[in-house]
Amino acid sequence: MRKAIALGLAAIFLIAAAGVSAFVGAADLSPLNVAAALAGKIPFVHLHSGLSQIDSAVLFQIRLPRIVAGALVGGLLAITGAGYQGVFRNPLVDSGMLGASAGAGLGATIAIVYLGGLGPDVVPVAAFLGSLAGVGVAALAGVIGTGRGPQSGAATLLLAGVAVGLFLTAAQTYVLQQSTQVIQQVYQWLLGSLAGASWQQVTEILPYSAVSTLVILVHARQLDVLSLGDEEARALGIRPTVVRATVIAACALAAASAVAISGLVGFVGIIVPHVARRIAGPSYTIVLPLSMLGGAGFLMLADTLARTVVAPSELPIGVVTALVGSPAFIWVLRGTRAVGT
Amino acid sequence: MIRVSDLTVTLDRAPVLHGVSFEAVTGGWLSLIGPNGAGKSTALRAIAGLLRYAGTVVLDGMDLRSLRARARARAIAYVPQEPLLPPDMTAGDYVMLGRTPHLGYLGMPGGRDCLAADDAMRQLDVARFSQRRLGHLSGGERQRIVLARALATEPSVLLLDEPTSMLDIGHQQQVLELVDGLRRSTGLTVVSTLHDLTVAGQYADALVLLSDGRVAAAGPPPAVLTEDLIGRVYGANVQVRTGPDGRPVVSPVRKGTASL
Numbered sequence: 001m002r003k004a005i006a007l008g009l010a011a012i013f014l015i016a017a018a019g020v021s022a023f024v025g026a027a028d029l030s031p032l033n034v035a036a037a038l039a040g041k042i043p044f045v046h047l048h049s050g051l052s053q054i055d056s057a058v059l060f061q062i063r064l065p066r067i068v069a070g071a072l073v074g075g076l077l078a079i080t081g082a083g084y085q086g087v088f089r090n091p092l093v094d095s096g097m098l099g100a101s102a103g104a105g106l107g108a109t110i111a112i113v114y115l116g117g118l119g120p121d122v123v124p125v126a127a128f129l130g131s132l133a134g135v136g137v138a139a140l141a142g143v144i145g146t147g148r149g150p151q152s153g154a155a156t157l158l159l160a161g162v163a164v165g166l167f168l169t170a171a172q173t174y175v176l177q178q179s180t181q182v183i184q185q186v187y188q189w190l191l192g193s194l195a196g197a198s199w200q201q202v203t204e205i206l207p208y209s210a211v212s213t214l215v216i217l218v219h220a221r222q223l224d225v226l227s228l229g230d231e232e233a234r235a236l237g238i239r240p241t242v243v244r245a246t247v248i249a250a251c252a253l254a255a256a257s258a259v260a261i262s263g264l265v266g267f268v269g270i271i272v273p274h275v276a277r278r279i280a281g282p283s284y285t286i287v288l289p290l291s292m293l294g295g296a297g298f299l300m301l302a303d304t305l306a307r308t309v310v311a312p313s314e315l316p317i318g319v320v321t322a323l324v325g326s327p328a329f330i331w332v333l334r335g336t337r338a339v340g341t
Numbered sequence: 342m343i344r345v346s347d348l349t350v351t352l353d354r355a356p357v358l359h360g361v362s363f364e365a366v367t368g369g370w371l372s373l374i375g376p377n378g379a380g381k382s383t384a385l386r387a388i389a390g391l392l393r394y395a396g397t398v399v400l401d402g403m404d405l406r407s408l409r410a411r412a413r414a415r416a417i418a419y420v421p422q423e424p425l426l427p428p429d430m431t432a433g434d435y436v437m438l439g440r441t442p443h444l445g446y447l448g449m450p451g452g453r454d455c456l457a458a459d460d461a462m463r464q465l466d467v468a469r470f471s472q473r474r475l476g477h478l479s480g481g482e483r484q485r486i487v488l489a490r491a492l493a494t495e496p497s498v499l500l501l502d503e504p505t506s507m508l509d510i511g512h513q514q515q516v517l518e519l520v521d522g523l524r525r526s527t528g529l530t531v532v533s534t535l536h537d538l539t540v541a542g543q544y545a546d547a548l549v550l551l552s553d554g555r556v557a558a559a560g561p562p563p564a565v566l567t568e569d570l571i572g573r574v575y576g577a578n579v580q581v582r583t584g585p586d587g588r589p590v591v592s593p594v595r596k597g598t599a600s601l
Contacts, residue, residue: 221441224438225441227425227430228438232425234390235414235421236438237441238410238441239410281431281434283434
């Protein structure tokens with residue numbers, strides 16, 4: 001019952017966040033007209049919005065794809081964070097773990113520095129591939145690093161991820177240092193932005209997002225079983241290594257999809273699942289869907305702030321989530337210690 | 342009936358069990374006893390399928406090696422000495438995890454699973470805790486919830502590793518009486534490890550005394566709990582008397598001390 005209420009509230013939050021994001025922006029569109037224009041897109045509803053052709057283009061070609069991209073990225077980052085937290089039994093693990101963010105950063109930097117001539121579309125592709133490669137290398141390092149101890153598998157993988165992340169970040173810094181003329185472009189990407197979001201980007205990333213999200217969601221019960229520890233999970237007939245590998249692969253794909261649209265956006269993957277847990281308890285059958293809805297709404301609102309606070313220029317969305325996220329992270333740490341004592 | 346034959350386990354290249362054999366009859370309670378490091382917990386974990394082993398474990402004529410992990414988990418429930426209890430999980434959700442072996446890889450619990458979980462919670466008198474968080478339960482309540490999770494699996498064998506080590510004497514008795522009642526009423530076979538020899542002799546109807554990974558003695562409690570055997574295997578000075586129930590009572594005795 002509590003779970004159903006929580007999901008209902010999250011859905012209302014998502015719709016409200018979408019509404020706020022659609023109504024607020026640099027172009028001064030009247031909320032009434034926006035609502036009418038949106039309603040007019042519903043089949044069999046014929047409404048005249050009163051928006052000019054330019055306003056209509058702003059709404060449907062700039063603002064809406066950006067809102068949808070924000071929802072997609074936020075949902076992906078939050079569910080990935082929650083998924084990793086289940087896999088590693090650690091509430092402080094984020095979607096950028098296991099070399100995902102560092103790999104994306106290196107990929108994007110290489111693309112900007114060396115492949116700039118191939119056009120702007122190469123950066124998201126390089127970030128996507130870099131993110132997947134980062135997780136792949138970290139997973140390989142984790143498997144090599146895990147000796148015979150079955151219990152230490154998850155911890156070793158996490159540590160290997162930290163090491164690989166540091167390595168890739170160092171490589172990225174080196175590449176960047178060699179070509180300081182693109183530093184601003186690289187930093188703009190590293191701090192995250194939805195300014196370039198388009199319908200094309202959204203549709204390109206949608207299949208990866210859908211598959212990865214589905215795989216993570218259907219493993220919710222397995223993640224609950226993993227919370228009893230590997231040995232008890234095995235005694236219950238579950239193979240922790242298979243569950244872990246499957247969910248990590250899906251999370252890597254989801255995080256790579258998000259990073260391809262928005263660049264690096266931190267903290268969503270930590271804060272949102274944490275709040276979901278506080279509201280609805282620790283079961284992943286509720287934490288995963290709730291995080292997805294909450295993350296989508298949260299990032300839409302964060303992006304609305306990013307594009308309006310200093311309009312007509314913009315704040316990087318990674319800065320907005322970090323400004324909200326850092327204090328929240330400290331709150332997470334406090335809460336965790338209280339549970340431990 | 343569960344028959345363990347020639348069970349041999351090597352952990353980190355060190356042999357822990359050397360050809361251990363014993364049988365637990367259906368509806369019976371067999372307890373493994375022995376000094377620290379004798380291999381009691383290792384034997385339970387091997388039977389639960391958590392360790393590689395040589396030898397065979399046969400349950401009602403089926404070699405457990407031939408079973409898939411889920412089928413084995415449906416037949417045998419394992420309760421470790423210190424189960425990991427996620428502090429924010431509700432007791433009801435925790436007990437429901439005991440149904441895992443009955444669900445498909447991506448299956449969700451249905452009505453049949455809820456019935457089994459409710460039944461297990463009722464048997465252990467913990468139904469009223471179902472919405473409480475595990476972190477808020479007392480030691481005795483926790484141990485009953487853990488047992489309820491094991492029973493929710495509806496196993497034919499229950500493996501208990503030191504089920505009472507964290508409990509005071511009153512809660513020890515309460516938990517052991519519950520287990521005893523269950524095996525008598527449902528035909529559940531119990532295989533446990535117990536370090537308290539008197540308690541082991543009171544509840545189990547068969548004891549297997551392990552020493553350095555080998556069976557030093559096996560049989561009904563009066564045959565195993567003798568001053569001579571305990572002295573040799575544990576290096577302990579004890580006195581064994583016969584209690585009011587006819588079962589042995591093992592008391593430690595200090596050498597050469599004056600009485601009060």
